[in-house]
Amino acid sequence: MNINKEQIRASDPHACVYVSASAGTGKTKILIDRLVRILILGKSPLKNILCITFTQSAALEVKKRLINKMHLFFQCSYEQLISELFSIFGREPQDWEIDNARRLYTNFLLAPNLKIGTLHSFCLDLLTRFSEKNFKKIINNAEQKRIIICSIYKIISHQSYIKDEEFFLYVKDLVEHSDLITPILNSSFEEHKCELEKMFGIKLLKKRQLLTDFYKNIRVNDIIDAYNIVAKCEGGHISEALRYLQNGGFKKSFAKYAKIFLTKSGEPRKNFLKSATVNLYPDESSIINEHKEEVLKYFAHINALEAGLVNLRLSYLGLKALKLYENQKIAEGFISYADILNDAYELLTQSEISAWVRMIIDQEVDHVLIDEAQDLNTIQWSIIKSITEEFFSGDSARQTERTVFIIGDYKQSIFGFQGAEPEIFKNAYFYYKNATIHSRKKWVEINLNCSYRSAQEILDFTNTYISSGLIGCNYEEQKASNKDFSGKIEEVSIGYKKLDTDSWLIPGLVEYRDKNDQIAYIILEKVKEMIMKDHVSAEEIMILFRKRSILQQKIINLFISDNIPIFLYGSNKLEDYLIIKGFVATLKFIIKPHDELSLMSMLKSKIFDLSEESIFEIYTKGFFNNLEKYNKALISELNALIKYAENKSVYDILIFLLLKAQSRLDLFEKKLLLAFLNIARDFEKLGRAGIASFIRWFYDLESIYKDEILRESAVKIMTIHASKGMESDAVILADFCDITKIVQPKSIWVNYYKLIHLKNLRSIDKINLELESLKYTDSLESTRLLYVALTRARKYLFICKNE
Numbered sequence: 001m002n003i004n005k006e007q008i009r010a011s012d013p014h015a016c017v018y019v020s021a022s023a024g025t026g027k028t029k030i031l032i033d034r035l036v037r038i039l040i041l042g043k044s045p046l047k048n049i050l051c052i053t054f055t056q057s058a059a060l061e062v063k064k065r066l067i068n069k070m071h072l073f074f075q076c077s078y079e080q081l082i083s084e085l086f087s088i089f090g091r092e093p094q095d096w097e098i099d100n101a102r103r104l105y106t107n108f109l110l111a112p113n114l115k116i117g118t119l120h121s122f123c124l125d126l127l128t129r130f131s132e133k134n135f136k137k138i139i140n141n142a143e144q145k146r147i148i149i150c151s152i153y154k155i156i157s158h159q160s161y162i163k164d165e166e167f168f169l170y171v172k173d174l175v176e177h178s179d180l181i182t183p184i185l186n187s188s189f190e191e192h193k194c195e196l197e198k199m200f201g202i203k204l205l206k207k208r209q210l211l212t213d214f215y216k217n218i219r220v221n222d223i224i225d226a227y228n229i230v231a232k233c234e235g236g237h238i239s240e241a242l243r244y245l246q247n248g249g250f251k252k253s254f255a256k257y258a259k260i261f262l263t264k265s266g267e268p269r270k271n272f273l274k275s276a277t278v279n280l281y282p283d284e285s286s287i288i289n290e291h292k293e294e295v296l297k298y299f300a301h302i303n304a305l306e307a308g309l310v311n312l313r314l315s316y317l318g319l320k321a322l323k324l325y326e327n328q329k330i331a332e333g334f335i336s337y338a339d340i341l342n343d344a345y346e347l348l349t350q351s352e353i354s355a356w357v358r359m360i361i362d363q364e365v366d367h368v369l370i371d372e373a374q375d376l377n378t379i380q381w382s383i384i385k386s387i388t389e390e391f392f393s394g395d396s397a398r399q400t401e402r403t404v405f406i407i408g409d410y411k412q413s414i415f416g417f418q419g420a421e422p423e424i425f426k427n428a429y430f431y432y433k434n435a436t437i438h439s440r441k442k443w444v445e446i447n448l449n450c451s452y453r454s455a456q457e458i459l460d461f462t463n464t465y466i467s468s469g470l471i472g473c474n475y476e477e478q479k480a481s482n483k484d485f486s487g488k489i490e491e492v493s494i495g496y497k498k499l500d501t502d503s504w505l506i507p508g509l510v511e512y513r514d515k516n517d518q519i520a521y522i523i524l525e526k527v528k529e530m531i532m533k534d535h536v537s538a539e540e541i542m543i544l545f546r547k548r549s550i551l552q553q554k555i556i557n558l559f560i561s562d563n564i565p566i567f568l569y570g571s572n573k574l575e576d577y578l579i580i581k582g583f584v585a586t587l588k589f590i591i592k593p594h595d596e597l598s599l600m601s602m603l604k605s606k607i608f609d610l611s612e613e614s615i616f617e618i619y620t621k622g623f624f625n626n627l628e629k630y631n632k633a634l635i636s637e638l639n640a641l642i643k644y645a646e647n648k649s650v651y652d653i654l655i656f657l658l659l660k661a662q663s664r665l666d667l668f669e670k671k672l673l674l675a676f677l678n679i680a681r682d683f684e685k686l687g688r689a690g691i692a693s694f695i696r697w698f699y700d701l702e703s704i705y706k707d708e709i710l711r712e713s714a715v716k717i718m719t720i721h722a723s724k725g726m727e728s729d730a731v732i733l734a735d736f737c738d739i740t741k742i743v744q745p746k747s748i749w750v751n752y753y754k755l756i757h758l759k760n761l762r763s764i765d766k767i768n769l770e771l772e773s774l775k776y777t778d779s780l781e782s783t784r785l786l787y788v789a790l791t792r793a794r795k796y797l798f799i800c801k802n803e
């Protein structure tokens with residue numbers, strides 16, 4: 001280890017410290033060093049040090065490294081201990097420091113009380129100890145879904161809404177943002193209407209009312225005359241418009257009429273009339289152009305109105321469903337992750353016992369260390385502030401030295417979807433700086449920018465892609481501390497050649513069915529080359545994705561069939577895989593044939609393999625109410641399934657379904673199903689039975705899929721979010737092509753309201769402004785994501801780029 005003076009200043013246990021540390025500059029090392037130095041100082045016991053990490057795996061890593069360090073101090077030679085302590089203190093250790101360091105491990109064994117974990121686990125502990133609220137369990141996805149659907153059924157007797165999965169997703173999103181919506185939860189229909197009218201800048205009247213005004217003002221005959229005259233020199237769109245006006249069609253379907261004046265992409269046609277026509281018939285042309293403007297104005301207004309009315313109804317019903325959901329969740333003894341934070345905050349600041357709770361916590365915490373501080377959102381900072389408030393009050397009853405340590409990196413702020421933003425981190429920084437200086441404590445600020453991880457070539461490449469303007473915070477070019485090895489960057493451009501699915505392939509020649517196949521093959525070949533030619537070991541290769549996708553699935557399949565060991569990081573719960581969802585839906589269908597959500601996802605799954613279009617078709621024909629009429633073969637298949645399932649065990653039913661789906665399954669799906677079958681067998685071995693009871697048991701298990709080939713020496717496959725804090729020799733970016741492309745949202749949040757129907761909403765200026773700013777923040781975060789991905793690599797970067 002190199003002695004780095006700034007790292008040593010950062011671990012000074014007498015100062016409150018803020019560290020802004022770029023990727024690879026040693027954040028984790030500093031955190032461990034600081035924990036060790038506080039312990040060696042000997043004034044605060046282990047149990048009084050609170051270390052907050054962003055994820056549970058980070059907490060495990062910190063615990064592991066701290067315990068290893070203490071164990072090393074306990075059993076290493078005297079000389080090694082001196083040298084270890086020298087690298088941490090940056091000076092010769094004193095005798096008492098050496099003695100204390102030796103004793104850390106035994107002290108730990110006597111009282112192994114490590115407060116290292118996520119803020120959620122700290123808050124959960126707080127609630128368990130002090131809250132009077134009665135909760136038994138953290139709610140999981142399946143329970144959440146069940147309660148949302150029940151709540152929707154309770155408010156909507158007219159069930160056509162429920163057929164639409166979109167409404168379920170809408171309410172689910174409200175549930176996930178419920179803390180945000182609290183202020184409008186109890187508003188009446190009229191109040192929502194007023195709010196949305198203000199937001200949209202229009203009155204939410206009936207559409208007919210608006211159009212009546214339009215029809216009243218239009219001089220139909222004048223316009224028909226004008227059309228007739230210019231028709232001689234114009235194209236088909238004029239005769240089409242004429243038809244609509246002559247037979248009154250423009251009243252029946254105003255939208256279709258208005259579309260004559262628009263281009264295919266929905267923009268107003270710039271030159272509706274040719275310039276020759278305008279020169280020849282100036283008067284008629286100006287009548288037509290004025291009319292065109294008028295139509296488009298009304299069309300925009302009607303679009304806004306339709307969007308407004310849809311959103312008004314959705315918000316009203318959605319919020320009602322949300323209230324029912326919240327009540328039912330509490331009645332069943334569930335708590336969500338968001339509730340944990342909100343309830344803990346309330347307990348610490350607004351409850352009758354707040355002062356008492358804070359006093360007890362104050363006795364129990366002397367030092368707070370916050371890792372990945374850029375990823376915390378407002379409520380999380382509020383909780384941390386209330387825990388540390390007494391540190392700076394001046395008249396604290398406690399005389400012990402107490403510090404706050406904040407380490408983070410604006411450039412790695414990539415959890416915007418959880419409410420974290422660089423701005424929030426900046427505010428927290430100012431808060432602690434002011435609080436520390438005002439209470440006359442020592443404040444130290446450190447900026448680390450030299451990477452111990454990556455070769456200079458990797459950092460040069462990163463520097464060309466990243467700049468302050470693109471990531472929304474200060475970016476200084478990064479330098480490598482380690483000059484012992486060099487880096488290599490390769491970029492491949494993927495040409496997209498779509499082939500007919502059943503076109504004849506020349507034997508022996510690699511042809512790709514689509515872009516994803518091509519990328520998957522290129523990556524497989526690259527990994528083989530790295531392992532065979534460059535002697536990179538498999539576990540030192542990391543394949544990163546911006547998001548889970550078909551490409552990821554294809555790569556996994558390809559690697560499995562080529563016997564290259566892989567390890568999937570992140571949330572790889574069995575229940576989250578599409579194929580397992582389809583099987584679970586089928587089990588649900590067997591016990592509840594009228595549950596439309598299960599029926600739909602069963603039909604879509606590989607067991608039935610119906611296309612989206614055919615499901616949509618039978619669905620719109622009223623299939624779900626009138627099964628017999630439309631698809632006899634399917635009905636008899638469904639009946640046969642229900643009949644077969646009578647008196648059969650879950651395991652037997654699953655085998656039956658597996659055989660039915662077999663020809664459509666790929667290798668990876670077969671492995672997943674095998675794991676699922678094993679779970680069913682375990683369930684039966686326990687002497688349990690019943691489909692409903694199996695499904696509940698399966699969800700409670702929250703089983704993580706582990707394959708026998710997922711060994712230690714495996715290529716790691718994960719999303720960039722999951723790769724946070726990790727490093728490896730080689731990094732492959734599989735979907736770089738999409739990295740700066742911003743996906744247009746289907747809905748946005750504006751002032752407590754979740755607005756959908758975005759195509760129509762775009763005719764409202766205020767919404768357009770919101771969308772623009774959203775696009776801007778998304779693009780900044782997308783570049784920060786790229787920064788995180790590039791800086792995981794030590795020596796090799798391999799990037800698949802769109803041409």
Ligand SMILES: Nc1ncnc2c1ncn2[C@@H]1O[C@H](COP(=O)(O)OP(=O)(O)OP(=O)(O)O)[C@@H](O)[C@H]1O
Binds near residue numbers: 030
């Ligand atoms: N003083 C040092 N001398 C030598 N190597 C160091 C030093 N400090 C850290 N390192 C090494 O640099 C690498 C990066 O350190 P670490 O993982 O702590 O970085 P980080 O700042 O947490 O990175 P990121 O923000 O990307 O997660 C590690 O392999 C670590 O052992």
